[in-house]
Amino acid sequence: MKGRVIILVLLCLMCCINTGLAHEKSYYTKSRPYVHKQKKITKLHFYFHETRNVQNATAVIVAKPATNDTSPSQFGTVFVIDDPLTIDADPSSEVIGKAKGMVELIKIIDLKSQKGVGYGQNM
Numbered sequence: 461m462k463g464r465v466i467i468l469v470l471l472c473l474m475c476c477i478n479t480g481l482a483h484e485k486s487y488y489t490k491s492r493p494y495v496h497k498q499k500k501i502t503k504l505h506f507y508f509h510e511t512r513n514v515q516n517a518t519a520v521i522v523a524k525p526a527t528n529d530t531s532p533s534q535f536g537t538v539f540v541i542d543d544p545l546t547i548d549a550d551p552s553s554e555v556i557g558k559a560k561g562m563v564e565l566i567k568i569i570d571l572k573s574q575k576g577v578g579y580g581q582n583m
Contacts, residue, residue, distance in 0.1 A: 506545045518543045
């Protein structure tokens with residue numbers, strides 16, 4: 461019985477201590493309004509040079525559709541590229557990086573209306 465009384469007293473003391481701490485003003489942090497930081501903008505300016513069908517090509521065909529041989533476009537052709545990125549439009553200017561990866565050619569053709577509303581205009 462004596463042990464139960466001691467445990468009950470300890471529980472009451474812990475509850476009183478916790479309740480007292482929760483009501484103190486220093487327990488909670490002070491709220492501050494959110495201040496938006498100015499966004500950092502980086503502008504990149506470089507030139508992408510790609511060469512095909514030469515001895516040192518930077519783009520090589522790895523896959524193409526079977527119908528591509530008779531088609532005037534290269535729709536669906538997949539290339540692997542390793543193109544230099546330069547600081548100027550001249551291909552011999554300073555190389556600042558390389559563009560590497562795969563590219564699939566998708567050509568969008570301008571359709572023109574042949575009859576009715578918008579005749580001869582791009583759609």
